[in-house]
Amino acid sequence: MSKLKIYGEPLFKGKVTDFDKDDFDLSIITDISKVGSIEISPGYLALACLEPNFNSPAFIISNLWTNESSFGKKRNVEIKSLKLIKNRSVTIFEHQNFAGESAVLEFPIANLSSINFNDRISSILCGGITCSCYTDEAFSGAGPLFVSSFWNTPSATDYWNDSISSVFVNL
Secondary structure, eight states: OOSEEEEEETTTEEEEEEEOOOOTTTOEEESOOOOOEEEEOTTEEEEEESSGGGOSOEEEEOSEEESBOTTSOBOOOOOOEEEEEETTEEEEEEEGGGEEEEEEESSOBSOGGGGTOTTOOOEEEEESSEEEEESBTTTBSSOOEEESSEEEOSSTTSTTTTOOOEEEEEO
């Protein structure tokens, strides 16, 4: 069963491309042309961006999306990159723009050293839940940084970049 279907035309018509990768580091699809509609399997969400490699504002797709408004007009939204995430989980990434090594959190982690991620987070995706991030172990120190859908450090010098030591996953 595919986790993601991309249709070449709005309203789920045209050429269909199926994606069923389990490894979320490899489920990045860049430079997609002619995305008319997107269908996502239950249990997953997708982060969609208008530029390749997530270098633009993004939005979350939870089930179905079509490039046509309810008034029957094409929206002219050109999605250039997508990333699948598990619903009801938090995915942390080593680098900006949801790249590099990643880990899926489905419960609070009081010490990110336990999963070799202490002070290494530069972007976060939340799949239908929120999380609170702190600079020290045991949900202490500076914080919380609340993340409800996604967070991407604006620069390498941002205060929160590579400084998160614990993540409370709000189930």
